[in-house]
Amino acid sequence: MGSLDSNFSVNSTEFKPLDPEEFRKQAHTMVDFIADYYKNIETYPVLSQAQPGYLRARLPETAPYRPETFETILQDVEKSIIPGITHWLSPKFFAFFPATVSTAAFLGEMLCTCFNSVGFNWLASPAATELEMVVMDWLAHMLKLPKSFMFQGTGGGVIQGTTSDSILCTLVAARNRTLENVGVDNIGKLVVYGSDQTHSTYTKACKLAGIYPRNIRSVPAGSDTCFAMSPVALRKVIDADLAAGLVPLYLCVTVGTTSTTAVDPLEDLADVANDYGVWVHVDAAYGGSACICPEFRHYLDGIELVDSLSLSPHKWLLSYLDCCCLWVKQPGLLVKALSTNPEYLRNKPSESDSVVDYKDWQVGTGRRFKALRLWLVLRSYGIANLQSHIRSDVRMAKMFEGFVKSDPRFELVVPRIFSLVCFRLNPHPGSYPGYLELLNKKLLEWVNSTGGLYMTHTVAGGLYMLRFAVGATLTEECHVVAAWKLIKEGADVLLRSKDAT
Amino acid sequence: MGSLDSNFSVNSTEFKPLDPEEFRKQAHTMVDFIADYYKNIETYPVLSQAQPGYLRARLPETAPYRPETFETILQDVEKSIIPGITHWLSPKFFAFFPATVSTAAFLGEMLCTCFNSVGFNWLASPAATELEMVVMDWLAHMLKLPKSFMFQGTGGGVIQGTTSDSILCTLVAARNRTLENVGVDNIGKLVVYGSDQTHSTYTKACKLAGIYPRNIRSVPAGSDTCFAMSPVALRKVIDADLAAGLVPLYLCVTVGTTSTTAVDPLEDLADVANDYGVWVHVDAAYGGSACICPEFRHYLDGIELVDSLSLSPHKWLLSYLDCCCLWVKQPGLLVKALSTNPEYLRNKPSESDSVVDYKDWQVGTGRRFKALRLWLVLRSYGIANLQSHIRSDVRMAKMFEGFVKSDPRFELVVPRIFSLVCFRLNPHPGSYPGYLELLNKKLLEWVNSTGGLYMTHTVAGGLYMLRFAVGATLTEECHVVAAWKLIKEGADVLLRSKDAT
Incomplete structure (x- = not known):
């Protein structure tokens, strides 16, 4: 921390943290960075495969005394931050409840930040x-x-x-x-x-x-x-x-x-x-x-x-x-x-x-000024599109529900109401509950470790079950189909292996 | 609300709330809108001159059923939102404590929103x-x-x-x-x-x-x-x-x-x-x-x-x-x-x-993911620039303090510690406290109604005083000089008028 008191000279009159033209230039770069991230989001493993402490090991222990360039920082975002991100916006994200987004809300958020x-x-x-x-x-x-x-x-x-x-x-x-x-x-x-x-x-x-x-x-x-x-x-x-x-x-x-x-x-x-x-x-x-x-x-x-x-x-x-x-x-x-x-x-x-x-x-x-975000969403899409967005998620969840019902090794555990399907692998009805829980835990771990989708679990009424929550904004039918294929593949692998039986 | 159940047909498969190329296009437009706002921010009255209820009267009672264009919405921001904004980022904002900002933090906030x-x-x-x-x-x-x-x-x-x-x-x-x-x-x-x-x-x-x-x-x-x-x-x-x-x-x-x-x-x-x-x-x-x-x-x-x-x-x-x-x-x-x-x-x-x-x-x-904002600020500017930013605000507050001390009609009420100056107009020492409070209230109202600056007040130890808080990111010495000029002008006007004496 000696640097705090060092003699490095900084000309305060030159430090302009909000120069409009510098802002314009860098914010345009950031827009392209983000648009590209959204375009390529499927290429990342959904669930971060990082280990505890991975980031601390990569970053210095103290903040820099002198400025670093925007380009350096963006490179670090690519190199050090993105590998530690669980991609909530990935179309292959079916965990928890998805956090939904939209261009309109992003623009509203930019405006909110702008006015501060x-x-x-x-x-x-x-x-x-x-x-x-x-x-x-x-x-x-x-x-x-x-x-x-x-x-x-x-x-x-x-x-x-x-x-x-x-x-x-x-x-x-x-x-x-x-x-x-x-x-x-x-x-x-x-x-x-x-x-x-x-x-x-x-x-x-x-x-x-x-x-x-x-x-x-x-x-x-x-x-x-x-x-x-x-x-x-x-x-x-x-x-x-x-x-x-x-x-x-x-x-x-x-x-x-x-x-x-x-x-x-x-x-x-x-x-x-x-x-x-x-x-x-x-x-x-x-x-x-x-x-x-x-x-x-x-x-x-x-x-x-x-x-x-x-x-x-x-x-x-x-x-x-x-x-x-x-x-x-x-x-x-x-x-x-x-x-x-x-x-x-x-x-x-x-x-x-x-x-x-x-x-x-x-x-x-x-x-x-949070209302801007909601205002832009409601106006940009209108009630009609928002209703159709809800219905589209529900339709995809119904489709997944159909997949589960069509495979005798699986079962629905709770009736579906909205766009969440609670199900489990139960290949041998009448199995000991502890076995079923272990089997489904293994299945969950297997699919999540592929990076090809991210699901989570819950326990209700004493039953361990898998939660498949449709709703990530970029999810389309093809992703639900691919997810089901991966889940079935996981079941095949597990049921073939000795450990699981 | 009949529209909710209307037969207007929406093709849900076409509704893509986060199309990366649409996002790119609109976000670039928004960046320019914001950069222009920052460039022209001095042209707005700092304190909104809107009257209670002004916005409700301008907006429809319900959300639209059909989508509206981004251009329409941006026009409404110009026409209806900006007149109701108190411009916290204006270099003429000296109220409360200013809420400071920077390009780096804006970029960090964009990234935070991006990943969600x-x-x-x-x-x-x-x-x-x-x-x-x-x-x-x-x-x-x-x-x-x-x-x-x-x-x-x-x-x-x-x-x-x-x-x-x-x-x-x-x-x-x-x-x-x-x-x-x-x-x-x-x-x-x-x-x-x-x-x-x-x-x-x-x-x-x-x-x-x-x-x-x-x-x-x-x-x-x-x-x-x-x-x-x-x-x-x-x-x-x-x-x-x-x-x-x-x-x-x-x-x-x-x-x-x-x-x-x-x-x-x-x-x-x-x-x-x-x-x-x-x-x-x-x-x-x-x-x-x-x-x-x-x-x-x-x-x-x-x-x-x-x-x-x-x-x-x-x-x-x-x-x-x-x-x-x-x-x-x-x-x-x-x-x-x-x-x-x-x-x-x-x-x-x-x-x-x-x-x-x-x-x-x-x-x-x-x-x-709020840490991104702070991370970008600390790295983009470095400790050196952040220190110089604090010192620059303090130096401008000291300058304003000097102005107050140099005019016998004014007095400092509390010793300055950081970048806030607590002062009051007190042209006739020994005046009745109620008179002083009224005089300073009138001065505050006068300067704020010009739109040329925004200050606030407080009462401590029974004393009514004006608060001049330096720190808005865009504030430079010229703004402090102009603010003092306006305050003096207000004092001149008030002290000349019969009401005040």
Whole structure:
């Protein structure tokens, strides 16, 4: 670190970190680099084959004292970064839920970065706040949400980073509303509800908000309900809590669970929760996007009964990370829980109460102009293309489902709802579960190590299964066909080898 | 919304949201649009002159059913978005703390978006995790942090979105550690400490984490200490809490407060806190960046005594939003508080404990490949240029300070430390405070309404003052000179008018 204090002379007047013509030149180079990456993305192994620590070994221990050229850095991206990347945008990516993207969203993101508007309150960048209000209402219309969730009505929406943020903010709003009635010293009596299929981040958000771990309920949701939460079971759990002198607070309903895309029965669950004054949040991070198609909209039936809903366009609406849309019926409760009012942010529009200050709808103060991305997606493609994009993914998943059904060595484990197929290799029905798990683990490892596709697994109801999630933006039918061929090849290899039998 | 169900035919096989050649063409257009915006940025009024609701009135109530062209959308950006933008990157922006940017960071952000790697755990994109570990160690070296904060030592760093996230995560780690000793039912006894100059988001984070509002202490920090927290006062408050049977938990020390860039005496405060086993967090969001220069590093003296430190390169290290670096001495405590382990994310490297899974260091699960931005900044400019950039801002602030001192109608209100000058118009010493406040409010309104610069205000120690924050990336000496000229002109106008006297 001696270099920090060295005598190398730098003429500060010459250092211009944002010279428009230099920017223009280098950004054009970067555009070509990225377009070429997208063009050649199929040539990379999907899952990075790097070993832990590979990068640290290649890079110097300290930052350089003198500047390095853009060309050197780009070469290092090729040489050192790309080998360590798991290519989420590869058409052969079928893991987790794919993170969908589009040219329009990329352009929107460039604009967002360009302005670097910090929209903590209205005045700090009126367009950032107002465009967000507009696109949140647009998306609400596309989902046929009631006006009670729109700025055009009595509610409103906000773009959060992730589902975790959405849950944390609404949970704290609910918590504070209830504590006002029961007293802050009763925080230890507040109980929250989800199923054992609810996303792990829900439990984490509850713990962050000071809900006692012992008061976080996971209602079992097994294969008998296709991994959906049972309203009858929920009511029993709530009744038991009430009988124990506890205070039911918050319910998280999932439309499209992460393991198997199970859909909790929203309307019936909300009916139960409403009987007890419990805040109902709907986590539709993945499944919600499909509800812009009339044939899927029924999964949101009863949405007028809930308090808040979140949905992540970065999952299925072509938006790049990170973009989670949250709608609430009573923005006032959110603002009451999250508002700050330091002197240095005071201004006339905020004080006249005529504007929305989004810093009071989220955890942090600073926020980017994220609405641009969604605005460009919605306008560039239109509702028609977005619906057809959802349908195309579902059609490909159906095709894969057909492949699985057509091969007697394989079986579907959970009925397909959206574009995820949960299946397993089960060549000898009646096999010992431990054997099946081992066999499928080996199959997964085999296909992923080829680099020819990337899938992941889950366990639900005690069953180990493989998840084939269609939805990467560049995926076409040929990739699904090739993936199935590779999976079958893996099965052939395994079943031929002694180890597996 | 009837259009949703209309019969307009869309051929889904033709919809390619990420065609590489279409991407190339449109992204090149966008690069030129942005380069031109940067070239012409001075022609826009800095502070948007839009009225509340201006944008909603211009845009349709619902998203279009059919696609619109990129050209149409870009025209709307010009026509409808830009008039509602407060131009944070304008060289005439002197409000809040400027959000600094650079070509290198823009390119890094483009790459981050390009890959759209979701780095929740190591395996999901090894390069994303490992590059973040490397750049966090690089920056730690630049700040001369002890090895106890580095991966090269026993600690480590992570890129969060905002300071709020950094505080929330460390606070919850501290909370859980203490609750393990005193029992979860004693959450109501936990007390947290800051000064009345600590950022408002600190109180918000404490409330989010379930700290009782009555247990959030704001130690008064007045003009006698230049708005820095007093270690003596802190000890008294802690002793009183202990005497009342409460449990001191967490202290937030600020290096560069938002109001006046006051620097809390880190070492002495940490000494006090350590006597009581209180977790010490240093919020150096703004001031920390200056500490890469040897002449400012002493503001971090005593850093080896604290538990965590956060600093936002988006404020002063040319990184664009959002980028907040958090270092912790005991990553294990963070992971213990924030880890999740759902089956569908299980993988061999994570289970072998040989890798970092950053989802366990933050609120959310998903995360972008943010390290690329910082990596490009550090390499493209080198430590030398980054130091000279800090010094150049400080030099311009000193110049403005000189202007203020040279005009007997004005006065400095707080000694300048970094690149913020707190001053006020005070033409008749001994004036009634209410008159001075009104006069300065009018001056602020006058200059901001010209569009020729944007400044903000604060109140500290009961004094209303104007904040002139130098640091927008494009600002050069000529802009500071012009700003001072405009401020003087405003004073002339006001002092000539009857209203003001």
